[in-house]
Amino acid sequence: DQQVKQNSPSLSVQEGRISILNCDYTNSMFDYFLWYKKYPAEGPTFLISISSIKDKNEDGRFTVFLNKSAKHLSLHIVPSQPGDSAVYFCAASGLGRGSQGNLIFGKGTKLSVKP
Amino acid sequence: KAGVTQTPRYLIKTRGQQVTLSCSPISGHRSVSWYQQTPGQGLQFLFEYFSETQRNKGNFPGRFSGRQFSNSRSEMNVSTLELGDSALYLCASSLTSRSNTGELFFGEGSRLTVL
Numbered sequence: 001d002q003q004v005k006q007n008s009p010s011l012s013v014q015e016g017r018i019s020i021l022n023c024d025y026t027n028s029m030f031d032y033f034l035w036y037k038k039y040p041a042e043g044p045t046f047l048i049s050i051s052s053i054k055d056k057n058e059d060g061r062f063t064v065f066l067n068k069s070a071k072h073l074s075l076h077i078v079p080s081q082p083g084d085s086a087v088y089f090c091a092a093s094g095l096g097r098g099s100q101g102n103l104i105f106g107k108g109t110k111l112s113v114k115p
Numbered sequence: 116k117a118g119v120t121q122t123p124r125y126l127i128k129t130r131g132q133q134v135t136l137s138c139s140p141i142s143g144h145r146s147v148s149w150y151q152q153t154p155g156q157g158l159q160f161l162f163e164y165f166s167e168t169q170r171n172k173g174n175f176p177g178r179f180s181g182r183q184f185s186n187s188r189s190e191m192n193v194s195t196l197e198l199g200d201s202a203l204y205l206c207a208s209s210l211t212s213r214s215n216t217g218e219l220f221f222g223e224g225s226r227l228t229v230l
Contacts, residue, residue, distance in 0.1 A: 034218065043119070043205055043221030044158070089158060102148070102171045103219060107157035 003027045004092050006106035013113050019077040021109050023090030026071065030094035034103065035064060035075050038087045047088075048075070080113045087111070117142065119222035121206050127228045133194040136225045140187050140208030146170075147189040148219060149181060152203040161204075164189055193227075201229045 005024045013019045023033075031052040036044035050057040050064045050073065057064050063076045077084055087110045091103040120139040128134050140147050148171075149161040160173035164183035181191040187208075193200055203226050207219035 036221075041223070043207075043223045044219075045221065046218045049218065091158075102160055102163055102173075104160070105150075105158035107155075 002106075003030075004090055004104045004106040006088075006090055006109050008109050009107070010110045010112070013080045013111065015082055015113055015115050016079045019075075019080045019084065019111055019113065021075040021077075021088050021090075021111065023073050023075075023106055024071060025073075025092050027092070027094060027104075028068075028071065030092040030104075032093040033064070033066060033073050034091045034093070035062075036089045036091060036105075037084075038089060038108070044089060077111075080111075082113050082115050085111055085113045119206055119208050119220055121204075121222035121225050123225060124223065125226045125228075127230060128196050129230050130196055130198060132196050133192060134196060134227060135190055135192045136204055136206075136227075138189045138191075138206030138208075138222060140189070140206075141220055144208035144210055144220070145187050146209045147183055147187065148207045148209070149189070149191050150205045150207065151175075152205055152224070153201075158205065161191065196229045198229050201227060203227075 003026050034049040035047040037047050038044040048059050048062045048064050050066050055066050066073045087108045089108045090106040122137045146165045148163040150158045152158045162181050163171040167183045178194045183189045203224040205221050205224045207221045209219050
């Protein structure tokens with residue numbers, strides 16, 4: 001039973017346009033959500049996070065929106081650049097700060113930004 | 116400062132053998148987590164260690180084990196290898212302060228192929 005779902009395996013966007021990556025979760029006890037980016041042959045790198053007490057967090061071109069009632073979060077990248085082409089993983093944590101090593105990951109969405 | 120270091124980067128084993136993977140966390144990080152990444156399942160949590168103690172364990176068989184040393188370095192072992200164990204094994208370290216947001220710092224992974 002997947003607790004964190006990324007239903008789109010891939011997404012293709014034109015350079016300069018907005019990329020929207022979606023993520024759904026089932027466990028209402030999750031209290032922290034994170035997005036990671038992964039290039040081939042590299043480990044995932046942290047991108048942006050959001051606490052469940054917020055509904056939006058922004059960092060440069062990246063914004064994460066959280067809709068708790070719908071158990072849905074999304075990552076917006078504006079404007080998209082070719083260097084953003086990577087696999088994006090949504091992750092959730094709900095075991096408290098003492099167990100922050102246990103993140104539940106989605107299966108990832110491969111973003112392709114075309115010049 | 117140096118990132119998370121995993122060795123070996125690539126290895127090939129045959130069914131029935133065992134394998135040991137090593138991970139050196141970022142200096143000062145005391146929590147080390149291990150994840151398995153496969154194309155069909157995404158990143159799945161194996162276990163987390165803190166101060167030489169296993170804090171959390173994922174849903175993997177007992178063939179998968181790990182340990183952490185006093186210098187925070189960690190090893191994971193897989194015994195009686197099966198073809199399905201072929202995957203990228205990722206190690207991640209994190210701070211354990213109360214201000215930490217759950218961000219994990221990943222290594223580049225150890226790519227295991229079981230023949």
